[in-house]
Amino acid sequence: MYLNEAHLNGRSGISRLMFTTAILLILFALSATGVTAQADAVLRVGLNEPQNLDPATGSNDPEILFNRTIYDYLIEINPDNSIVPALATEWEIADDGLTYTFALAEGATFHDGSPFTSADVVYTFNRLVELGSPALGLLGEFEISAPDEATVVFTLAQPNADFLYGVGNRHALILRDGTEEVNVVGDDYASFNGTGAFILTDYSPGESATFEANANYWGGAPALAGIEFIFFPDSQAQIDALLDGAVDFIFKLDVDQISALEGQDGITVLERATNQHPVIRIRSDEGALGEDSRVRQAFKLATNRPELLDIVQQGYGVLGNNDPIGPSYADFFTDVEGDDVHDPAAACALILEATGEERISSDFYVVDAFNYESLAVSLQQQWAEGCIDVNILLRPEGEYYASNEWLEVDLGITGWGDRPVPQGYLIEAYITGGIYNETHFSDAELDELVAQAAVTTDVAERAAIYAQIGAIFADRGPIIIPWFASVLGAANSSFEGLELHPFPGQTDFRTVSFAG
Amino acid sequence: MPLLRPSRLTRLQRWQRTQASFWRQMAQRPLSLIGTLIVLGFIFLAIFGPMLAPYRYDEFIRDEENRRLTRVAPSWEHPFGIDKDSRDVFSRVIWGARGIITLPGAATALSVALGTMLGLALGYYGGLFDEIISRALDSLLSIPALVLALVALGILGPSPLTIILVVVLLYTPIVARVIRSATLNLRASGYVEAARLRGESGIYILFSEILPGVLPALIVEAALRFSYAIFLVASLGFLGLGVQPPSPDWGKMVEEASGEYANAPWALYFPAAAIALLVISVNLMADGLRRIFRHEGSLP
Numbered sequence: 001m002y003l004n005e006a007h008l009n010g011r012s013g014i015s016r017l018m019f020t021t022a023i024l025l026i027l028f029a030l031s032a033t034g035v036t037a038q039a040d041a042v043l044r045v046g047l048n049e050p051q052n053l054d055p056a057t058g059s060n061d062p063e064i065l066f067n068r069t070i071y072d073y074l075i076e077i078n079p080d081n082s083i084v085p086a087l088a089t090e091w092e093i094a095d096d097g098l099t100y101t102f103a104l105a106e107g108a109t110f111h112d113g114s115p116f117t118s119a120d121v122v123y124t125f126n127r128l129v130e131l132g133s134p135a136l137g138l139l140g141e142f143e144i145s146a147p148d149e150a151t152v153v154f155t156l157a158q159p160n161a162d163f164l165y166g167v168g169n170r171h172a173l174i175l176r177d178g179t180e181e182v183n184v185v186g187d188d189y190a191s192f193n194g195t196g197a198f199i200l201t202d203y204s205p206g207e208s209a210t211f212e213a214n215a216n217y218w219g220g221a222p223a224l225a226g227i228e229f230i231f232f233p234d235s236q237a238q239i240d241a242l243l244d245g246a247v248d249f250i251f252k253l254d255v256d257q258i259s260a261l262e263g264q265d266g267i268t269v270l271e272r273a274t275n276q277h278p279v280i281r282i283r284s285d286e287g288a289l290g291e292d293s294r295v296r297q298a299f300k301l302a303t304n305r306p307e308l309l310d311i312v313q314q315g316y317g318v319l320g321n322n323d324p325i326g327p328s329y330a331d332f333f334t335d336v337e338g339d340d341v342h343d344p345a346a347a348c349a350l351i352l353e354a355t356g357e358e359r360i361s362s363d364f365y366v367v368d369a370f371n372y373e374s375l376a377v378s379l380q381q382q383w384a385e386g387c388i389d390v391n392i393l394l395r396p397e398g399e400y401y402a403s404n405e406w407l408e409v410d411l412g413i414t415g416w417g418d419r420p421v422p423q424g425y426l427i428e429a430y431i432t433g434g435i436y437n438e439t440h441f442s443d444a445e446l447d448e449l450v451a452q453a454a455v456t457t458d459v460a461e462r463a464a465i466y467a468q469i470g471a472i473f474a475d476r477g478p479i480i481i482p483w484f485a486s487v488l489g490a491a492n493s494s495f496e497g498l499e500l501h502p503f504p505g506q507t508d509f510r511t512v513s514f515a516g
Numbered sequence: 517m518p519l520l521r522p523s524r525l526t527r528l529q530r531w532q533r534t535q536a537s538f539w540r541q542m543a544q545r546p547l548s549l550i551g552t553l554i555v556l557g558f559i560f561l562a563i564f565g566p567m568l569a570p571y572r573y574d575e576f577i578r579d580e581e582n583r584r585l586t587r588v589a590p591s592w593e594h595p596f597g598i599d600k601d602s603r604d605v606f607s608r609v610i611w612g613a614r615g616i617i618t619l620p621g622a623a624t625a626l627s628v629a630l631g632t633m634l635g636l637a638l639g640y641y642g643g644l645f646d647e648i649i650s651r652a653l654d655s656l657l658s659i660p661a662l663v664l665a666l667v668a669l670g671i672l673g674p675s676p677l678t679i680i681l682v683v684v685l686l687y688t689p690i691v692a693r694v695i696r697s698a699t700l701n702l703r704a705s706g707y708v709e710a711a712r713l714r715g716e717s718g719i720y721i722l723f724s725e726i727l728p729g730v731l732p733a734l735i736v737e738a739a740l741r742f743s744y745a746i747f748l749v750a751s752l753g754f755l756g757l758g759v760q761p762p763s764p765d766w767g768k769m770v771e772e773a774s775g776e777y778a779n780a781p782w783a784l785y786f787p788a789a790a791i792a793l794l795v796i797s798v799n800l801m802a803d804g805l806r807r808i809f810r811h812e813g814s815l816p
Contacts, residue, residue: 256600260778311584311602368756373772377601377762381576392761 041225041514043495046238046247049206049231053183055173056133061252062229064170064505067183069211069227070111071173071194074102074121075164076508077420079272079501081328083164087116087174087195088152097159097457100167104150108218110176111199112190116218118146119177125154128171137424138166159455161462165420170506197222197510207231223497223513242267242490251489251504255314255371258488270489273318274418274502275326278372279429280379280480282411285440289362289410293476294354300480302347302386303379305340308482312374316488320481323473324416324425325466327484328502331459332422332466339474347386364390365405365412369397372413375482407438414438418487418502422466426450430477439478446472541808548804554797562617565610573611573764576602587780597782599773601762605783609790612764616794619676620745623683627745628738630684631691636722636730638692639699650696653689661686661744665752674758679749686748687741694737698730705729732809739802743795750791766791 047065052058055067074088088102108116125144128135141157156163166172174195175182181191185203192200195218198211209229213222230247232238238250239257243264251270253261261267282290282299290296300322309319318327321339325332351360366376376392383390390411400406406414419425428434431450432442449469456462473479489507491498497511542549561568571577577585577598588598596605638646656664665682672678702708703726711725753759753767761768766787773783 254775256775256779307584311586373761374601377574380762381574394756394760396756 041223042228043224043226043249043509043512043514044228044230044247046230046232046241046250048233054131055175055182056128056131056135056171059134059171061503061505064503065507066209066229067173067194068170068196068506069198069509070192070196070200071175072108072196073168073172074104074174075168077165077168077506079499081330081420081502083168086168087121088167091164093457097161097455098156100154100156100163102152102154102167104152105218106150108195109216110193110195111214112176112193114176116174116195117149117177118152119149120174121152122146123177123179124172124175127175133171135166135169135171138162138169138420139172140166159457161454161457162421162423169420170503198227201226217510219510222510224509227509239490242492245492248492248495249489249498250491251487251500251507253488253490255316255488258316258490259314261490266493268491268493268498270491270498270500271316271486272500272502272504273328274485274487275324275328275422276418276485276487276502277320277324277326277416277481277483278370278375278485279324279414279416279438280375280412280482281414281439282478283409283439284478285442288440289360290439290478292354294350295360296476296478298347298350298354298386299383299388301341301343301350302383302388303480303482304342304382305480305482306342307382308375308378312371312378313483313485317483317485320483321470321474322477322480323470324429324479324481325422325470326481328418329422329466332463334463334467334470339470344382344386347388351387359387359389361389361391362411363409364392365400365409366392366394367397367400367406367413367415368394369415370485372415376413407436412438420503423450423454426453426469441478443472443476538808542804545804545807548800548807551797551800552804554793555801558613558794558797559617561610561613563614565613569607569610571604571607573608574603574762575607577604578602587776587783590782596786597780599769599783600776600780601772603762605769605786608764608769609766609786612766612769612787612790615759615763616746616749616766616791619679620683620742620749623680623749624687624738624742624745626680627684627687627741628691628734631688632695632727632730632734634688635692635695636699636726639696640703640718640722640726642700642703646696650693653692656685656689657693661748662751665748666755666757669752669757674752676758679752679758682752683745683748687745691734691737691741694733695730698733699726702726702729732805736802736806736809739798739805743798743802746791746795746798 045065047062050058050060050063050066052063053066055071058064058067073086075091076084076086078084087105087108089105091100091102093100102121104116104118104121110116122144128139140160140163143155145153145155147153154163154167160166176193179191179193184191185205189200189203197214197217197219199214200209201212202208202210208231211227213225215221230241232241235250235253235257238247239253239261241247242250242261258269262269280299280303282296284290284293284296290299305319309315309317319340320326321335325334327333352358364376364380366372373394376394380390380392395405406412416425427450428436429438430441431437431447446469449465449472453462453465453469456465487500487502487504489500489504494515496513496515499508499511501507542552577588577594579585584602585598586600586602588594590597594604594606596609599605599608634649638649664686668682668685669678672681708721708725711721750767750770753765754771756768756771759765759768769787770784770791773780773787777784
């Protein structure tokens with residue numbers, strides 16, 4: 001039987017209604033079956049397309065994730081920030097802190113079958129220097145040599161307490177010695193030649209990249225049969241794809257998006273504490289809003305951090321304090337007592353004492369990123385109770401940073417990404433003359449302590465220095481950190497062993513398996 | 517004095533008769549009548565809304581233990597629900613009526629005033645003056661509205677004043693063109709010719725003889741422009757231009773809630789519905805006006 005016009009028009013509206021209802025019920029039943037994974041052990045990752053495929057310079061998460069799948073590091077930074085062996089099995093640091101000697105793994109080979117040797121390490125690190133890779137920020141000045149095929153020696157110009165984090169930083173993926181063309185899509189995929197656990201077999205720009213497991217992987221063949229990267233331009237499309245079962249893993253989701261995935265059948269929400277944080281900063285040089293430290297303290301007292309974490313960040317993160325040394329630096333984080341006291345009446349008293357006015361007011365510049373608009377709206381109300389009135393000015397992210405407005409304004413919110421070590425924040429943003437010293441803060445004691453921390457390799461001694469730095473920030477610092485954000489992702493529950501890295505691009509797929 | 521009284525009464529009576537006739541004719545077009553009543557309702561909200569709204573537009577709703585409530589579904593207490601930032605969506609929609617009426621309203625009034633003057637002058641004087649200005653206006657009209665708005669806001673910086681300026685820039689040429697063509701029809705009519713022969717000045721002829729004749733077309737055009745202006749201002753708010761948080765601008769509210777539709781769809785639906793309702797109502801009203809004037813023979 002077929003439906004002709006007579007059926008549709010003549011057989012009354014009831015049959016049409018039943019027909020429509022039946023279709024809707026079928027569609028509903030199909031949509032209610034939940035997420036289904038494909039039967040084999042291929043992990044499909046939904047992500048933005050990487051643009052710069054060169055490991056030395058490609059910086060964002062998709063770029064690093066793409067390269068990390070094909071290549072290996074000499075040493076690795078675990079999600080908990082600990083350092084573990086990889087292509088280097090062990091290392092020694094000379095007493096003067098200037099010489100680092102690494103013993104290399106034996107039996108590792110590149111995808112083209114050639115053996116991994118010290119020459120590859122020397123080539124890779126010299127190439128980082130040659131290309132001015134962002135890796136140099138942590139590596140500092142060094143020279144590298146290879147006494148034999150299984151050893152490399154780094155000689156530093158000056159002690160660098162974070163040098164190992166430089167060796168394991170996200171750009172330092174080991175390339176084959178003498179590779180002229182790195183990661184160039186051509187007739188074949190020979191230029192994607194790493195020692196990694198997965199081999200690139202197809203790359204379709206704008207669509208996908210396909211990897212198969214490296215059966216000869218020196219660390220043991222991975223549990224997955226392969227990986228497929230499927231490119232989506234925006235995160236909402238990635239979420240829809242995960243819910244439809246078209247991909248198995250997505251990452252870098254907003255808190256608003258993740259709460260919609262919580263409790264969904266067949267979906268596991270992944271969370272990892274990081275040191276990524278919004279900085280509420282008060283400019284503190286002469287003539288600026290926060291020149292008087294009592295005004296800066298009033299802002300802190302008027303801020304109710306637990307409410308901000310609970311409401312704006314929906315609890316996805318760790319309560320912040322007044323300095324950038326967050327809890328993800330387990331060795332160095334110190335919870336300064338009284339760091340997060342909320343007392344609007346005391347704020348009003350300090351404002352009156354410092355300015356002679358009942359209330360103060362200021363423009364409040366907010367970068368339009370993450371949930372910072374909601375953060376500003378909440379702060380506006382909290383601060384009003386503490387005798388501080390602000391006028392919110394939302395700024396497009398590109399414009400705000402590109403025009404350097406963020407370095408000049410009196411009061412604002414800036415987003416700071418995760419760093420493997422606390423030193424990065426302190427040197428860039430808080431010492432006198434720091435390249436991104438957006439608060440124009442200048443404190444001789446702080447400068448001295450930061451310089452000391454840079455060359456102190458002993459962890460306990462360094463922790464003591466960071467505790468003193470934390471106390472300075474609590475006492476007179478120019479910033480408030482409402483929370484240290486978690487990085488968020490979601491995966492099909494059929495896969496096990498997925499652990500988000502604080503820098504999601506460094507997520508390790510070697511440990512992932514398909515449980516069915 | 518006694519001589520003036522009958523004349524005054526006559527004028528009042530004439531006005532009352534026109535009013536009665538207007539509403540009678542509107543009543544024959546129920547959709548237009550509903551549209552007009554809704555528009556009047558929104559204007560009422562724009563004036564008295566802040567006094568009627570249960571909460572301030574930026575007020576946080578808290579529970580008995582002083583904890584902020586977020587993403588609460590509509591209830592009797594909060595008919596449009598609570599948004600992600602703990603604010604009562606119903607109150608924000610009411611507060612937002614003022615901005616969405618006054619900003620496009622002021623901009624439309626200005627465009628109509630300028631466009632009318634320009635259109636009257638172009639249509640009446642004609643010649644090379646008309647040719648040059650008309651072509652310049654046509655070239656302005658060829659640029660898509662939103663593109664022109666984004667460029668202007670980019671150069672001048674977003675503020676309510678800039679938005680008014682953008683709307684004036686966009687709609688003055690359109691109004692001018694409509695009034696120009698209506699003026700062309702009237703220019704050759706007998707009463708205009710008579711006024712000219714009486715030696716009346718150009719300004720007198722434009723505003724006392726021609727303007728009353730183009731008034732019906734002008735009212736319909738103004739209503740239409742108003743609806744487009746509402747939509748444009750809401751679009752700019754959605755794009756985050758010209759309004760800053762925690763403004764209850766409806767377009768901005770839609771933008772803020774758009775990433776939240778899975779968690780708090782009510783925060784998206786109600787301001788979006790308010791924009792749609794207002795724009796549709798203004799259009800229905802304009803349609804009613806057009807039909808009435810056409811019925812009376814004032815429109816072609």
